[in-house]
Amino acid sequence: MTSERADRTYHHGDLRRAVLAAAEEVIRAEGPQALSLRDLARRAGVSHAAPAHHFKDRTGLLTAFAAEGWSLFADALQAAPDLRERGVAYVRFAREHPAHFQVMFQPALLRTDDPALRSAIATAGEALRAGVAGVPGADAPHPRLAGVAAWSLAHGFASLLLSENLDDALEGRAPEDAFREVAAMLFAPSEPAGG
Template sequence: MSAPAGKQPYHHGDLRRALIDVTLEAIAEDGLGELSLRELARRANVSHAAPAHHFRSRAGLLTAIAAEGYHLLADELERVRGDDVTEQAVAYLRFATAHPAHFAVMRAPELCITRDPELLTARERAGEQLLRPDDRTVALAAWALAHGLANLLLEGNVHPDPGSDVESLARALLRHLA
């Protein structure tokens, strides 16, 4: 059943997912700065009041994105066999460059509801993966290097050499930790 011309449909197949997806697209296009639930509802082709059915506020929506990002990061890190800190750092970098909008929200905790249970669980899950090697100091150093490199790459301040990729660049830098 379609809505009359000029009216937006009330029902949406999966409004929560649609709002997350349009928010990720908006962040990829314009950054985090001027996101509003009204604009995101327009992008999702729903009424301006519809997001309230799933998210009480912009912070609630961004919190859901951050939690999803931490789960995606943990999934990526769980694929690393053993406690190889270089490969964990490469996995972190692979996540950050494949999901830059999630990564941006995860780096902006002031925009999220930091005590949200799902967010706390997701952050803890990713943190456990990042710090699972026996030598936590080396693991933290690798994580810090990967995080910094991801920021430099996403901000356009660093580019891999021609014929190289971000994973090769990360491995080359991480060899200096050994």
């Protein structure tokens, strides 16, 4: 291979970003099981071996993709002012980043000991826990369960939304508005007994 051809083949600009973007397209359309480094290289216009320089293998690519997702997710959660709006941010993130959402919660696909992944997950976890602090019930004997309740509601709603199981129930409402209504129904202040 000539030097000029090698330069055209391997010098891509931001190959890492291009491969992650191509991975997002494939995952959105066909799911993570459809990913192959060879196909992503073709889509990015580079040699079939080039992505391996950044990701080593398919698991490395999915791990980097999940770490990117967790970082974006943490940013979205941190921007929300309270627990309900963090739930809204959770739903919005799933709707706007369905490929990331799909991969982030499948540890069997990932190198769960990867430092970048662990750091991004920890940052997102802190944002979730901060949203629960100060909420009635969060200081109960099992404060972590209050966090699990909030997480379950947002994650369940987002998962049902992405699988199109809420289409009829939304009745034309924006998913974020519907989530606010659901959260208000379930977490409304309780009435005093007998009154």
